[in-house]
Amino acid sequence: MRPITEITRADMAHIALGGAFLGTGGGGDPYIGKLMAEQAIAEHGPVPVLDVEALDDDALVVPVAMMGAPTVMLEKLPRGDEAINALRSLEAVLGRKADAIFCIEAGGLNSTIPIAVAASAGLPIVDGDGMGRAFPELQMVSMTMFGIHACPMAMADEKGNALVLNTVDNLSTEKFARVITVEMGGAGLIALYPMTGRQAKEAILRGSLSLIHNIGRIITTEQAANRNPADLLARELNGVRLFEGRVTDVDRRTEGGFARGQARLEGLEAYAGRVLTLKFQNEFLVAEDETGRPLAMTPDLICLLDLETGQPITTEQMGYGFRVIAFGLPCDPKWRSPHGLDLVGPGYFGYAHQYQPIEDIERN
Amino acid sequence: MRPITEITRADMAHIALGGAFLGTGGGGDPYIGKLMAEQAIAEHGPVPVLDVEALDDDALVVPVAMMGAPTVMLEKLPRGDEAINALRSLEAVLGRKADAIFCIEAGGLNSTIPIAVAASAGLPIVDGDGMGRAFPELQMVSMTMFGIHACPMAMADEKGNALVLNTVDNLSTEKFARVITVEMGGAGLIALYPMTGRQAKEAILRGSLSLIHNIGRIITTEQAANRNPADLLARELNGVRLFEGRVTDVDRRTEGGFARGQARLEGLEAYAGRVLTLKFQNEFLVAEDETGRPLAMTPDLICLLDLETGQPITTEQMGYGFRVIAFGLPCDPKWRSPHGLDLVGPGYFGYAHQYQPIEDIERN
Numbered sequence: 001m002r003p004i005t006e007i008t009r010a011d012m013a014h015i016a017l018g019g020a021f022l023g024t025g026g027g028g029d030p031y032i033g034k035l036m037a038e039q040a041i042a043e044h045g046p047v048p049v050l051d052v053e054a055l056d057d058d059a060l061v062v063p064v065a066m067m068g069a070p071t072v073m074l075e076k077l078p079r080g081d082e083a084i085n086a087l088r089s090l091e092a093v094l095g096r097k098a099d100a101i102f103c104i105e106a107g108g109l110n111s112t113i114p115i116a117v118a119a120s121a122g123l124p125i126v127d128g129d130g131m132g133r134a135f136p137e138l139q140m141v142s143m144t145m146f147g148i149h150a151c152p153m154a155m156a157d158e159k160g161n162a163l164v165l166n167t168v169d170n171l172s173t174e175k176f177a178r179v180i181t182v183e184m185g186g187a188g189l190i191a192l193y194p195m196t197g198r199q200a201k202e203a204i205l206r207g208s209l210s211l212i213h214n215i216g217r218i219i220t221t222e223q224a225a226n227r228n229p230a231d232l233l234a235r236e237l238n239g240v241r242l243f244e245g246r247v248t249d250v251d252r253r254t255e256g257g258f259a260r261g262q263a264r265l266e267g268l269e270a271y272a273g274r275v276l277t278l279k280f281q282n283e284f285l286v287a288e289d290e291t292g293r294p295l296a297m298t299p300d301l302i303c304l305l306d307l308e309t310g311q312p313i314t315t316e317q318m319g320y321g322f323r324v325i326a327f328g329l330p331c332d333p334k335w336r337s338p339h340g341l342d343l344v345g346p347g348y349f350g351y352a353h354q355y356q357p358i359e360d361i362e363r364n
Numbered sequence: 365m366r367p368i369t370e371i372t373r374a375d376m377a378h379i380a381l382g383g384a385f386l387g388t389g390g391g392g393d394p395y396i397g398k399l400m401a402e403q404a405i406a407e408h409g410p411v412p413v414l415d416v417e418a419l420d421d422d423a424l425v426v427p428v429a430m431m432g433a434p435t436v437m438l439e440k441l442p443r444g445d446e447a448i449n450a451l452r453s454l455e456a457v458l459g460r461k462a463d464a465i466f467c468i469e470a471g472g473l474n475s476t477i478p479i480a481v482a483a484s485a486g487l488p489i490v491d492g493d494g495m496g497r498a499f500p501e502l503q504m505v506s507m508t509m510f511g512i513h514a515c516p517m518a519m520a521d522e523k524g525n526a527l528v529l530n531t532v533d534n535l536s537t538e539k540f541a542r543v544i545t546v547e548m549g550g551a552g553l554i555a556l557y558p559m560t561g562r563q564a565k566e567a568i569l570r571g572s573l574s575l576i577h578n579i580g581r582i583i584t585t586e587q588a589a590n591r592n593p594a595d596l597l598a599r600e601l602n603g604v605r606l607f608e609g610r611v612t613d614v615d616r617r618t619e620g621g622f623a624r625g626q627a628r629l630e631g632l633e634a635y636a637g638r639v640l641t642l643k644f645q646n647e648f649l650v651a652e653d654e655t656g657r658p659l660a661m662t663p664d665l666i667c668l669l670d671l672e673t674g675q676p677i678t679t680e681q682m683g684y685g686f687r688v689i690a691f692g693l694p695c696d697p698k699w700r701s702p703h704g705l706d707l708v709g710p711g712y713f714g715y716a717h718q719y720q721p722i723e724d725i726e727r728n
Contacts, residue, residue, distance in 0.1 A: 089530075161536055164528040166453075172525055179543040 001236075003127060003210040007047040007115055012038050014216030019111030020312040021215050021233075022208070024301045026259075026283035027107010027134030028066055029314055037112045040119035047115055048124040049209055050100060055197030059099040061126060062087060062194050064117045065110045067138070067155070067177060068187030069259045069282065082156045082189035083117045089154035089162045090191040101125045102200070104141060104193065106208050107134035108314065113189070126200060129208040130193070132332040133301050136258055136282040138177055139170035140344045142334050143193050146203035153177065153192035157184040186254070205332050219310050229310040230325050240358055242287055242295050243276040243326040244268050244307060247318055258282055259315055268307075268323065276326060278302065280315045285349050287326060296328035297351070299335035299344045300358040303327040328358045365600075367491060367574040371411045371479055376402050378580030383475030384676040385579050385597075386572070388665045390623075390647035391471010391498030392430055393678055401476045404483035411479055412488040413573055414464060419561030423463040425490060426451060426558050428481045429474045431502070431519070431541060432551030433623045433646065446520045446553035447481045453518035453526045454555040465489045466564070468505060468557065470572050471498035472678065477553070490564060493572040494557070496696040497665050500622055500646040502541055503534035504708045506698050507557050510567035517541065517556035521548040550618070569696050583674050593674040594689045604722055606651055606659050607640040607690040608632050608671060611682055622646055623679055632671075632687065640690060642666065643715070644679045650715050651690060660692035661715070663699035663708045664722040667691040692722045 007015065015037075016030035041047065055061065064083050091097055101118040103111055106129050118125040130141030138150055150173040153165045163180055167173045173192070181188045195203065218236060222229035233239055245265035252261035260281050267274035275290040284302035287295045296302050304313040307323040318324075334340055336357065346353045371379065379401075380394035405411065419425065428447050455461055465482040467475055470493050482489040494505030502514055514537040517529045527544055531537045537556070545552045559567070582600065586593035597603055609629035616625035624645050631638035639654040648666035651659045660666050668677040671687040682688075698704055700721065710717045 159536070160532045161540065162530045163540065164530075166526045166528075168524045172523070176525065176527065176544060176547050179547045180540060183540050183543045 001210060001214045003051065003207065004049050004213050006049055007041070007125070009038050009041045011213060012041070012112065012115070014213050014220060015115070015209070016108060016112055016216065017219050017312065018212035018214065018216030019106055020108035020314065021219065021303055022132070022212055022301065023107030023134040023312070023314065024283045024303050025280055025313070025315040025318070026136065027105060027111070028109025029316065030108030030112055033109040033112030033116065036116035037119065040116040044119045044122060047118045049127050050124045052126050052128055052201050052204060052206060055100060055126065055200060057196060057198040059197035060094070060096055060194060061100045061102050061197060061200045062090060062098040062191050063102040063104040063130065064114050064189070064191045065104040066113055066187060067190045068181045068184070069254045082158055083113055084120055085156040085162055086154045086189045086191040087117060087121065089156065089164060090152060090194060093152045093154065093164055094194055098123060102204070103129040103208065105129055105131040105134045106212055110134065111209070111212055125209065126204070127209045128204040128206045130204060132205040132208060132335075134283050135344055138174040138192070141193065142205050142332070143195065143203045144170045144343060145334060145337070145339050146199070148193055148195050148199055148203055150192045152194065153190060155180055155184070155188045155190050157188045205334065223310055228305075228307070228325070230305055230327060233327070237329050240296070240328040240363070241325060242302070242328050242363070243274070244271050245274070245276060245324065247320055247322040247324060250318055250320065252315065261315070263318055265324065265326065278304070278326065279351070281349060282315065284315065286346060286351055286353065287328070294353045294356070295361060295363060296358045297346045297353055297355060298349065299331040299340065301329035301331060303329065330358055365574060365578045367415065367571065368413050368577050370413055371405070371489070373402050373405045375577060376405070376476065376479070378577050378584060379479070379573070380472060380476055380580065381583050381676065382576035382578065382580030383470055384472035384678065385583065385667055386496070386576055386665065387471030387498040387676070387678065388647045388667050389644055389677070389679040389682070390500065391469060391475070392473025393680065394472030394476055397473040397476030397480065400480035401483065404480040408483045408486060411482045413491050414488045416490050416492055416564050416568060416570060419464060419490065419564060421560060421562040423561035424458070424460055424558060425464045425466050425561060425564045426454060426462040426555050427466040427468040427494065428478050428553070428555045429468040430477055430551060431554045432545045432548070433618045446522055447477055448484055449520040449526055450518045450553045450555040451481060451485065453520065453528060454516060454558060457516045457518065457528055458558055462487060466568070467493040467572065469493055469495040469498045470576055474498065475573070475576055489573065490568070491573045492568040492570045494568060496569040496572060496699070498647050499708055502538040502556070505557065506569050506696070507559065507567045508534050508707060509698060509701070509703050510563070512557055512559050512563055512567055514556045516558065517554060519544055519548070519552045519554050521552045569698065587674055592669070592671070592689070594669055594691060597691070601693050604660070604692040604727070605689060606666070606692050606727070607638070608635050609638070609640060609688065611684055611686040611688060614682055614684065616679065625679070627682060629688065629690065642668070642690065645713060646679065648679065649713055650710060650717065651692070658717045658720070659725060659727060660722045661710045661717055661719060662713065663695040663704065665693040665695060667693065694722055
């Protein structure tokens, strides 16, 4: 895989697609973020992509993101400068300017909005992220494993409200930011986990932007050749094809600032007669067969692709009758440590399953 | 009435009593705030009380307060330095030190905590407040009528969490601060409405600390002489004795960060056979007779005194069997302006009554 060194307007289609894929059903619909990034690049020029090793040890790296239920962002169009406002509020508290922007997670919205911010602010973006996928809560980043504090954290909404948080730990940051997000109408723009270049070199998951770009390129190329990208993606990413089927039931509700629920899929073709249940909280977290046996579970990735087009499908898009491929990918090894599993394992989300790496689960 | 010029440890008993009286059932139980202030004065010396006219026009005046459901503060003992932390967070944002402390409202807790803060910080306190009573929401202060912004506002809790708010208006400040308060466990310490001496001279309600001290002195003196203080208080404060009776029913719930509910009182002595209903949201807001006709309503004050001792009774203390005097007082004239009634009139709280000044309501 070839690392990208800058992001042009033309790259945004790939990044939006690849981000949505690694978003594992969450991370937001890419449409709005892609539009914002394309506009910002058209206005300010391409965004340089930095390998983390190229950062000065004392550089200030700032992740920016959308926080909230992705369903809300479809109705609540960002004004465009909230993310910049969040960044500026954080810079004001820190008393210095950011040197580089960073993606807190991989996802349709949160792999694209930071590019819009980087373009507007005239800053490079670091090739990496804090999750290697999307997760629903703020403390679920590799930075937490390395003792980096989410605070000071700045939040901004489209009305012009801005808040700065200084909490005692990253779980408290999540809890305060979550209720503030709900009060903002379900979604807000955030800047948090300010870190030095030295900290970033130790703590981040590397190369995500290049990976996302590559995934998007594969999906586009295969679609253009009338091939479903699932086979090539499986080969390139050590992925596992879990299921093919039709969505027959979706139970989805927005509660406590999250889109929570589950979907039932009935098997097609080789999977006829089988049932897959996907459980989600913004992201797909557990895939179970008809006996309740897990086929894949968090922190490993569960991705949904349209059976015909190979397009990634988010939890909020997924509806009755969709014909899909469910796809599993091993997570970054950092997540499989005891600290990692405490943060994002099945137990944290209230599932009884003991974590098993996806490559160790027998399937038939 | 003689203005007070300093607050000694011995004054705190009067201030706690008088504050609880003007708290109209809310403003918090005085016990904890009195204790904090007494300790701080014992350690740092008496607190000078300034007439607002003595302030430099460019002095920085900062109100500090407890925010939340008063019921919670009985279970969640403050660590003692949260209020100072809130003040210091606000000073850090403003880039300058406060010159004087101020009470956002009159009430058992919020007339005493600011004195504890003033003593600890070595600052004077201004003789006045923002409500002339207690009200349940942040924007309900005379400062809002004079265009003073509640933000930047700082909040702190006993765990060490601290947040700074910058919202687009004072109603938004209330909404964000309220959900944060709930996440803090139901109560937090706040510093807000930073204002200049010039702004304070225009906007505050004057002389409240002296008034509170005087009310406390009357209650104490009359109790010592075995007289119920109600008659003397009525004469001194242009008050109206609304009812005497026994509490037969209290419906109280903590919801959305407020203690909401109503109480039913059955008449005693001259009021035998009559019923009074008191409706409250932290504070008593409407007193209705058995036909639903209002006898007093917000922004006028409704205060409850113990029938035997003359002690003020808060909405959270009030229980079955309490024998009480219900007492009405005219509010500060500023509240009777159209802007004032928009902020704190019966309509804002969802009551159908058209506001009538307490002195214009016929009683029989």
